[in-house]
Amino acid sequence: MNRAFPVGEVVLSVENVSLAFGGVKALQDVSFDVREHEIRAIIGPNGAGKSSMLNVINGVYHPQQGTIRYLGREYHDMDSHEVAQSGIARTFQSLALFKGMSVLDNVMSGRNLKMRSGILLQALRIGPALREEVEHRAFVEGIIDFLEIQAYRKTPVGRLPYGLQKRVDLARALATEPRVLLLDEPMAGMNVEEKQDMCRFILDVNDQFGTTIVLIEHDMSVVMDISDRVVVLDYGKKIGDGTPDEVRANQAVIDAYLGVSA
């Protein structure tokens, strides 16, 4: 297949990461890497440690062992806002939108990273502060159009149906102009056409902005269709890694996972 941004060098690699809460081992010595512009999936049954993996990557959890290497920089306990600054964005499985705010404000909040004007200027809303608001509004409108949620701009997100909220979540992440985008079960709890829409959006994002995408999903079919490479986790351990076809062929994976659904 020919794509605008062919898969390139490794941008992000997870090396021997282990994470535990008290006694519970969420991740054990997991390693894998992510290449520029690719769509990378992490799959596994519930409780396999998928979400924990994302939380480690973007600094919500700090692993006891192991490091994350991103654009050559190594870190293992960077705070999530620093991670965000370095260009990694993410969406959430259980919706984590700002319920009290309108769709527009939710997406705008994704631009905070890029906003510089000081508190005094904002207080008076003059010069740079005002200009900033307008510029970023323009950018955000772009994303809103891209995700086809124009109609709901001023609606409080709380009032939107689930599927749309997922889209707003994605919009907010895109607003940070991420280099790597982490998606935590973007299609969980969606009906068929909502899922198709979401797949389309994911592919478009990857295609138009060249954003590298790491997504968690337990819906096998979807994953296999859209992702370039797949990591399989089970009980916190990596049991498979490779192209969809390789993973399908992997016996351990079949036992642990496919066997269940098949």
Place this chain on the structure above:
Amino acid sequence: MKLNMQSKLLAAALAASAAAVTLGSPAAQAQAKEQFFPVLSYRTGAYAPNGIPFANGYVDYLKLVNARDGGINGIKIAFEECETGYATDRGVECYERLKGKGPTGATAFHPLSTGITFALTDKSFVDKIPIITTGYGRADSVDGTVFGWNFPLGGTYWDAADMLVQYVGNKEGGLDKLKGKKIALVYHDSPYGKEPIALLQERAKMHGYELLLLPVTHPGVEQKATWLQIRQQRPDYVFLWGWGVMNSTSIKEAVATGYPREKMYGVWWSGAEPDVVPAGEGAKGYNALVFFAPAGMGQVHKDMVKYVYDKGQGSGKKEEIGEVLYNRGLGAAMLTVEAVKRAQIKYGKKPLTGEQVRWGFENLAIDDAAIKKLGFTGYMTPVSTTCVNHAGEAQARIQTWDGKKWVVQPGVIHADNSIIKPMIRSSAEKYAAEKKLPKRDCAKEAG
């Protein structure tokens, strides 16, 4: 239906605020020939136990004057109560609400809280309404040339502190004997409690006793540590400057830490029934200043029963008539009524403005004969004021609790003006400077 309820509520709220704006225009008052007495009281909150009897006494006397004498020389007394809860901002609100009422506005205010007195003092210069503080308020306001509208009748806290020092000095056999002695001041941590400190320090310099300052935080139920310190320091005397529940607590803690009650001396606000009764037997031997004789039934009380209580008009319980704080309220009201009478001589028998009543307050001359006529014999000492001296001669006595009732000790104590006067001067000057106030020329006003 829920929404419906909500909109109702909204409507209510709006109506409320609307109503709030329309009210308060004093024009709406009945314009009868009456003299309006505002009553700032607190019948709720931490200080209610002391606030209630005082308010009852004050209100009852006004009722009595109406019922017995048909008002002040025919001018009926109208009054309205306002709850301050002993809080300054509430007091100010009450003041603003009541100052304009009645045909001629408020006669005079009894803030019944030193904190409120401070706030009202500033306003008095604009509103020209006397602020009467019978035995409380700011000590320096004796100076009528600066504090044109304050009348700390009966004595200030500097007087009180001075009297106590003198009394214990004589007990020791002369003020000079106080050298090296230790006096602890256990005080309510508010302007009220802090007032006496200045004088006690002054006296300490003179006589060389050590002064121990032990503040008790509002409302004063937490005093364990305070009394542990007293137990450690073992002062020769403890002066108690408490109010409300703090007084009884102090006495209880004194019992608990075994400090002899005989060596405790309270200001006249720490010597009422609610202060000692809760401590039960333990309060026996505790002393306090008193300027009117404490309990008992004088002529005025008999009248009170006859004209007010027997007609079911009383504010409180019959058996509480004559209690210390009740009498305190009675006296406060009486002085105000007398001031109005006095002023009527100059301005005529009609409702008077606060400014006119002030003249009455500045020319009070209540001698023993007058006291007898009022039925207060044995319940107060003569009062005479001038434009310069707004307090009159401060004198009081010591009363002791014998477990059942207050027993007044013989001998009247007079505050030593040679010490207090200069302090008043300088303090008043400071205030005038701070506030950029013009000075009154009493000589000119008299002439």
Place this chain on the structure above:
Amino acid sequence: MLYRENGQFKSTYVSDQQMLPILQDRVLMALLLAFAFGVVPFVISDYVFLSLLIPFLILTLAAIGLNLLVGYCGQISIGHAAFMAVGAYAAYNLALRIPQLNFIVVLVLAGLIAAMVGMLFGIPSLRIKGLYLAVATLAAQFFMDWLFARVKWFTNYSSSGSVSTAPIELLGWKVDTPAEKYVFLLGVLVVFTLIAKNLVRGHIGREWMAMRDMDVAAEVIGIRPVYAKLTAFAVSSFYVGVAGALWGFVHLGSWEPLAFNLNVSLNLLFMIIIGGMGSLLGSYFGAAFIVALPILLNQVPAWIGVPVSTAMASHLEFMIFGALIVFFLIVEPHGLARLWAIGKEKLRLWPFPH
């Protein structure tokens, strides 16, 4: 049919982002201001000024301050009167020790000092949330009460511990009569409301709300919790500090530490609960409500001929406050402001509800 926005299309983002996008609202606001500045000062009695409007204006300012912290940033505080006290005493000492200072400057400086103290006590919010933070703010309350009662310097060694101030003066204008005070305060309040409005619709405001709604997600999209929370504490304390200074100088004229005790903090909290958390308009409603209710309770019964004893009235006040708090939390957590909004929605559709 009057209240319609049909045909008011927004062609630029600027016009779409303005404070009152609907024409009618702008007109209404203009009229309201004209009335407040041009008419009220000449028709209202002094009593209403002194015991209703002036406290209302000042407390609204304080309520806005608290609302920025609690309503917008989601950090609860039950010790905000402490920062009012800081503002008041800071202003007192500035005015006392640098007499030539213009009162406006004094106000701003006092606010800044309060802001600093506020940030100091805001630091715990970086580690703790909700209830824990509430108790932490109580520490501020009691410590400040104590500090101003004890350290003599703050009260200029006044023997009674109570301080009093001269009438304020601005460039020759002596703000003395109730009407003047009202106008001055109204001016201050309008300016501060505008600033608050700008902040909450700017990106700092979005950071605060993000913190409030979902702090983890907020950090994940790059919002720095330290910055968001501390600015919230700072701005909030600044507002409250200025309000405190005004409360002391314009309303009380002389005060003691008790004037800023725990009850004041709780009242501020009630204002924003009843008025509406996260709504500037709500701060106005709440303040109006809390100021008016006790006075009404004291006077209404007398008018309608069922006199209630003063004690009863104040007990009633306690009960009604309490009941209302619970009522609002249950029925309408967004307070009067929300009810107002609902009313407006209805009006918008009137007379065709569908």
Place this chain on the structure above:
Amino acid sequence: MKKHWPVVTLGTALLIGLALPLATGASPPGFYVEVLLGGLMAGVLYSLVALGFALIFKASGVFNFAQGAMVLFSALAVARLAERMPLWLAILCAMAIMVVLAWLIERLVLRPLVNQEPVALLMATLGVTYFLDGFGQTVWGSDIYEIELGIAKEPVMILERVFRGGILVNKEDYVAAIVATALVVSLALFFQKTSTGRALRAVADDHQAAQSIGIPLHRIWVIVWSVAGVVALVAGVIWGSKLGVQFSLAQVALKALPVVILGGFTSVTGAIVGGLIIGVGEKMAEVFLGPVLVKAFDLAGGGIENWFAYVLALLFLLVRPEGLFGEKYIDRV
């Protein structure tokens, strides 16, 4: 890997501070012991109120600001009823009243607010506080009232041989301490041993789960609030007999807040230990540290016990947010 050092440093600092007066000879040992006892007495009462907090928080996740108001209300009830009937009967009636109160609160306040975020519930209890303050004074009056437990108030000297000047104690305090301790112990047992206690703990851990395994949530809440009410009653009676029953009781009870912070919201043990620490700490601070500060900074009197507890709690929060015995929680996304 958990960082203990801040707690340790804070703890040692406290201990040193505690030892200092003796070490420096600033106080005679006898007096020191008296202060210590005084602190413990106060502490026991704080523990009692704090216990009410902990109970309710554990079972219903509500931070009950109204605990103080409940203390006042119950004490008023006892005092006024005792004027018409024997004390024991008055206390029983008051208990009944507190149970009814608990039921009403559950019905009218908690149930409608179930699953609201904690802060909303805290504010609701603020509302309850105000209501109770007003209601209590309306029903029972706002004067000072007596609760006469018939314990001698005159103090007695003990251990004169051991310490010079002996140690002053009064019976009342001891009875108070004993009653309080008894209550505390029995409650602890109630929690650990009885089935209701276990149910309570289950509810505390997870409401939905508790309901799903058939624990009647609402009844549990009523029970807890009743228990808290009774605890408040005991505290109120003891306190009332010491200080006289009066409006300002409610304010003393505020001290329980720093106590629960120190001990950890959910922990019964925490409430007790925290109470004692605060009690001793503030009395020691007031008596020994206070005068020093006054001299050092020329303050207008001490009175540091008013904030000491809160600032201590604050410091503690910074080093150990979950309190001494509370459980830690982790955010999930």
